[in-house]
Amino acid sequence: MIYNFDSSQTGAPVLSGTAGALRALLKACLVDGFGAGAVATLTVSAGVATATYAGAHPFAPGRVAEISGATPAELNGKKIVTTTTGSSITFPAPGVPDGSATGTISSKAAAPGWLELFAGALTNVIALKPSVPEATGCVLRVDDTGTTTARMVGYESMDGISSGVGAYPSAVQQSGGVFWPKSDAASSAARPWRMFADERAFALWVAPSGAQIGHGVFFGFGDFISDKSGDAYGCYLPGGALAADVTTSSTAVGACLGYANAAAAASVYVPRAYTGVGGSQAARKSSAYAAAAAYSGLAGYSNQGIPYPNPADNSLRVSRLDLLIGSTGFRGRIPGIYHTPHVVGEAFVTGDLVAGSGEFAGRTLMALRCGPPGAAIANAGCVFVDLTGPWR
Incomplete structure (x- = not known):
C-alpha cells in the first residue's frame, strides 16, 4: 500500500518551528496513525462498505483507513478508500454479506507500521525503522530538539537512542547529521506538509515559509530500489548541510528530491558502497532527462525547453530519479518519485492530481512544487509522486 498524508487532514499533526514538532509528525504518520474517531454506521451493499461519521474524517480517495471494532471481522484492518463525502467514506468489502456491521467501530488514518526504537529515552529525539522483514533494517535518528530544523542521521543499526554503528552521513561528512526543515521562524505558526510512504521508505515535503x-x-529516508540483488545497504538519506539551506535560502537545495545534479554529490548519503565494504557514501541524484544541475520542471533541467504538454501527443513525460555514487555508476532509484523534462511553468500547483496512461495506466500521480525556500514560485520546479503504487 501507498500511504499519503497532509497537514489539512482532520487530526493531522501540526508542523511548526518548535522543538518536537517534526518528531511528533513522523511518529504519527509512520508508527501510530492519526485522526481516530468513532464510526457512526458501517453498512455493506454489493461488496462496497460505507462508513458514516457524525463529524469530519481525515480521508480522501486513495488514502488508507484502518477500521477496528467491527463485526463481521472482515471489515477490520487497512482499507483503501475509494470515495468520500464530508461525512462518509467507501471502501471495497468483497465477500462480506450485505447489511449493517455491529460493534464499537472506529477508524483512523493508517500508518505503514514502522517501529519506534528506544521510546521515551530522550526528549524530542526518535529512532525509526521499517518493520517488514525484507527491509535493510537501517534506522533513522531524528534529533528534533531545535526549533526551525531537525538533524537527521541514518544508521545501519542502533543499540541505544544515541549509539549505533554505520552512521551516514559520517561525523566527518556532516557532523551532527543533515538538516531537515520545519519552519523559517521559531514559532508555533503551522507550516504545510505532505508525506508519502510505503512499508520501507517515506518522503516528506515541507513549505517552511508557509502556504502562500x-x-x-x-526529503526522504528509506530503502531505495537497488540495482544490486540483496543489497543490505540500499538505504538513502538526503538533507541540507546548513539550517539556512532548508529554511530561508534563495539558492537551490541540492539535496531536495526535486533537484538533479549528475555531476556532483549533494548531501545525499547511503551507508556503504555496493560492495558492502567501507562506510558512508555520498550520492548524486539524476534522471534520464537531466542535462544540468536544476530542478525538475524548469528550463535548465533538460536544456531543450520542452513545452508542457508535449505538442505532438498532449503528454506529460516523467522519468525515475536515479542514485549514482562516484565512478561506480548507478546504485538504484528512489521509490515513487518522478522528474519531468517539461518546462511546466504554472501548469501545476502542489497537490494537483494527474491520471496516468501508458506504463502508468491505473496510477495517479501528485504534483509537488519544489524550490529554494526563500525564492519566488517562478524559481520552483515540479516533481510527481506515485500515489497508487506499488513502488517496488
Missing part, C-alpha cells in the same frame, strides 16, 4: 509560497523542500 506554494513550493517546498522535499
Whole structure:
C-alpha cells in the first residue's frame, strides 16, 4: 500500500518551528496513525462498505483507513478508500454479506507500521525503522530538539537512542547529521506538509515559509530500489548541510528530491558502497532527462525547453530519479518519485492530481512544487509522486 498524508487532514499533526514538532509528525504518520474517531454506521451493499461519521474524517480517495471494532471481522484492518463525502467514506468489502456491521467501530488514518526504537529515552529525539522483514533494517535518528530544523542521521543499526554503528552521513561528512526543515521562524505558526510512504521508505515535503509560497523542500529516508540483488545497504538519506539551506535560502537545495545534479554529490548519503565494504557514501541524484544541475520542471533541467504538454501527443513525460555514487555508476532509484523534462511553468500547483496512461495506466500521480525556500514560485520546479503504487 501507498500511504499519503497532509497537514489539512482532520487530526493531522501540526508542523511548526518548535522543538518536537517534526518528531511528533513522523511518529504519527509512520508508527501510530492519526485522526481516530468513532464510526457512526458501517453498512455493506454489493461488496462496497460505507462508513458514516457524525463529524469530519481525515480521508480522501486513495488514502488508507484502518477500521477496528467491527463485526463481521472482515471489515477490520487497512482499507483503501475509494470515495468520500464530508461525512462518509467507501471502501471495497468483497465477500462480506450485505447489511449493517455491529460493534464499537472506529477508524483512523493508517500508518505503514514502522517501529519506534528506544521510546521515551530522550526528549524530542526518535529512532525509526521499517518493520517488514525484507527491509535493510537501517534506522533513522531524528534529533528534533531545535526549533526551525531537525538533524537527521541514518544508521545501519542502533543499540541505544544515541549509539549505533554505520552512521551516514559520517561525523566527518556532516557532523551532527543533515538538516531537515520545519519552519523559517521559531514559532508555533503551522507550516504545510505532505508525506508519502510505503512499508520501507517515506518522503516528506515541507513549505517552511508557509502556504502562500506554494513550493517546498522535499526529503526522504528509506530503502531505495537497488540495482544490486540483496543489497543490505540500499538505504538513502538526503538533507541540507546548513539550517539556512532548508529554511530561508534563495539558492537551490541540492539535496531536495526535486533537484538533479549528475555531476556532483549533494548531501545525499547511503551507508556503504555496493560492495558492502567501507562506510558512508555520498550520492548524486539524476534522471534520464537531466542535462544540468536544476530542478525538475524548469528550463535548465533538460536544456531543450520542452513545452508542457508535449505538442505532438498532449503528454506529460516523467522519468525515475536515479542514485549514482562516484565512478561506480548507478546504485538504484528512489521509490515513487518522478522528474519531468517539461518546462511546466504554472501548469501545476502542489497537490494537483494527474491520471496516468501508458506504463502508468491505473496510477495517479501528485504534483509537488519544489524550490529554494526563500525564492519566488517562478524559481520552483515540479516533481510527481506515485500515489497508487506499488513502488517496488
